[in-house]
Amino acid sequence: MSTLAELAFSRQDYAYAFLDAFAKRELRRKILKAIAIPGYQVPYASREVPMARGWGTGGLQVTLALVGPKDTVKVIDQGDDDSVNAANLRRFIARMAGVKTTTDALEASLIQSRHRIPEEILRPDQILVLQVPVPEPLSWVEPSYTRARELHADAEYGLAWLGIYEDLVRYRSNTHGADYPVLVNGRYLMAPSPIPRWDTPKLHLAQHLTLLSAGREKRLYAVPPHTEVRPLEFSDVPFAVEDQRGWADAQTGVQNKFMTEIPLEGGQSRYQLSDSDYARKAALRLEIGATYYDDQGTFYIPGFLAERKASVAPSHAEQSLGTD
Amino acid sequence: MQTLPLKPPQLTQHNPVVRATGLQKTYGQVVALRDVSLVAYPGEVLGIVGESGSGKSTLLRLLNLQESADAGTFYLEASPHDQQDLFTLDRYQARQVRVRHIGIVYQNPHLGLRMNHTSSGNVAERLILAGERSFGSLRRAARESLQVSDFPLGRMDDPPRKLSGGMQQRVQLAKAIALKPTLLLLDEPTTGLDVSVQALVLDTLKRLQYELGITMLIVSHDLGVIRTLADRVMVMRDGRVVEAGLTDQILEDPQHPYTQQLVHAKL
Known part of the structure; x- marks a missing residue:
């Protein structure tokens, strides 16, 4: 008969993937809750990580809670794999979890991103983690978070259209450059993190799981696979992505990508x-x-x-x- | 000689639009309202006068469903809730009634307007909350409503913080009447404006009342405003109604010592 000591892992001074077991368990439970209620902001205990709030600590915690030895990790910052923020995060995750890293969106099993969703269609076995600075989509029109939560509870989202109205009146077109508000599964209004409008439709009926996490604001939410995600729009002014027709990449001549x-x-x-x-x-x-x-x-x-x-x-x- | 039976005035033969009875409200030790009742008939303008701290603003907040009363009932001809005490509505229903049936103009425009949004957006907000989702219709409705309030249309997309006090009040008014409310609450709408602008805003209010026939409740300590607009007046003190009656009657022949004092205190 084996003893408990034999069955258990030996004591380690450093936890795998930086966060201790309790922190990871809490995060995983909150992630499950977020997946169960698409678009709903789940509060969580945002832990300290060796990085300043606002630099992707929310996304990092979700990534650390999910990562395992067999994963391949890609980190994107504004579409770029080599910017300081992306390189730091990637190196940290790799050191703490001992995982392979890649820049190829199709090779990665776990992608943490700031501001972009890759151009290539993600597969069902991939997970996208987005870093979120402002998780509350109503914050532009409802300064009180308490009242904003009441509005979420009542699914009373009229005020969000006020924001779009203001944009149309002031700038004559939809200038909401990033973080365009979307309605998830016909119920919760969601801030899709500051991805450009170009990337917003990619969330609609996506095959992959998207997790969004704000470390400073201590909120995480999710878009499960095959979930309806519709951008808000007026009946007579349809949602449109950035008009970049005629723009060609200087190096390759590729057109019609962001x-x-x-x-x-x-x-x-x-x-x-x-x-x-x-x-x-x-x-x-x-x-x-x-x-x-x-x-x-x-x-x-x-x-x-x-x-x-x-x-x-x-x-x-x-x-x-x-x-x- | 046979005397003809006296008929009540035409106005009061309709069902009242607003019926509030026995309103009570206390804040800790402070009693803000003690057993206040009021009715207002269709198209009537009811004035409420009283000194600071007499409970006028509390009364208005209750009628605007911003707070619930400690005791009392409040009925409004507001379908589908016209047979229901509005204080028993839940948060969601109360918001719907407020959006569709109650308009309010505050003394301080900062309370009623989004200072950094456009003026037309402020007006459109009410329509958006009521479910309008066409940008073209919103523009049209906002423009119409601002025009009715005598707002210069050339400035309809300026934010209220760049407008004069009188214009801010007109934006508030346009927002309040955008959905043709059943009840319009005016909380000191002209206080703080200079006299000539006051006169213009009063003109607009008078014309609106005449054209749209909205039932109005106007709170003011300026007896001139009350005399110009109100059909009936209630005098409040210490959370009680001390005297009520036709405006001419109350202002010309006040019975209660406090009202006498108030009328004679005019400069």
């Missing part, structure tokens, strides 16, 4: 693929998986995005604003 605009002297611009690993693959002519937007810029779920008009201006909003 670009970063680099201003040049003399008012010219150069464009660069925001997803740096997609750019690498395109430049080396490596095999690229199926993408959310095809080479003509058509979204992979037919009919989900409204048909774009031929010309860039005047936008629909401008017409209905009238001249007064």
Whole structure:
């Protein structure tokens, strides 16, 4: 007969993946709750990690709670794998969990990201962790968090449309550049973290699990696979992603993927693929998986995005604003 | 000689729009309202006067369903809740009634407006809360409502913080009447404005009352405002109604010593 001491793991001074067992257990329970109630913000005890709040501590804690020795981890910062924030996080996760790291979105089993969802369609066995600075989508129109929670409880989201109204009136088009509010599973309004509008539709009926976590605000929420995620829109002004038609990556000539605009002297611009690993693959002519937007810029779920008009201006909003 | 039976005035033959009875409210040791009852008929303007701390604002907060009373009932001709004491509504229903049936103009525009949003957005907010989801309709409705309140349309997309006090009050008014409410509450709407602007805002209120026939409840300590607008007036002191009656009657021939004092205290 074996003793308890033989069955248990031997005592370790350092916990696997940095967080102690209790912290991980709490996080995993909260993650399960978040998955059970899509879009609902679950409070959790955000632990100290060796990094300042606001630098991805929320995403990091979720990643550390999920990571196992067989995982392959990718970390994205604004589409880039090599920025300081991404490199630091990736090195930390690798050191603490002893996992393989990669920059290839299709190789990774666990992707922690800030501001972007990869261009290639993620598979059901992959998990995307998004870092969230402001988890409360109503914070722009309802300054009191207590009242905002009441509004969530009552599914009373009229005020969110006020934000879109303001955008349309002030800037004549939808300038909500990032963090566009979405309704998850027809129930909870959710801030999808500051991903560009371009990435927002990627959450709709996605095959992968998306977890969103705000370390400073101590809230985490989830979009389970195959969940409806619809951006808020007026009945006469449809939601539209960034209009980057005609923009081509300076290095590879790729079009209709999300670009970063680099201003040049003399008012010219150069464009660069925001997803740096997609750019690498395109430049080396490596095999690229199926993408959310095809080479003509058509979204992979037919009919989900409204048909774009031929010309860039005047936008629909401008017409209905009238001249007064 | 046979005397004809006296008929009550036309106005009071309709069902009252607002019926509140026995309202009580205390804050700790302070008794803000003691057994206040009021009725208002369709299209009537009811004035409430009284000194600071007499319970006027508390009364308005109760009628605006911002707080619940300690005792008393409040009925409003507001379908589908017209047979129900509004103090028994839950949070969600109370919000619906407030959005659709009760408009309010505060003395301090900061309470009623989002100072950094556009003025038209402030007006549209009420329609959005009521479920309007077409941008074009919102624009049209906001423009109409601002126009009715004599707001200069060229500035409809300026934020209220950039507007003058009189214009801010007009935005509040446009927001309050955007959905043609059953009851319009006015809390000192002209206090703090200079006299000429006061007169213009009063003109607008008078015209709106005439055109839309909204039942109004106006709280003011300015007897001139009450005299201009109100059909009937209630005088409050220490959380009680000390005197009530037709405006002319009360202001010309006050019976209660406090009302006499109030009327004669005019400069």
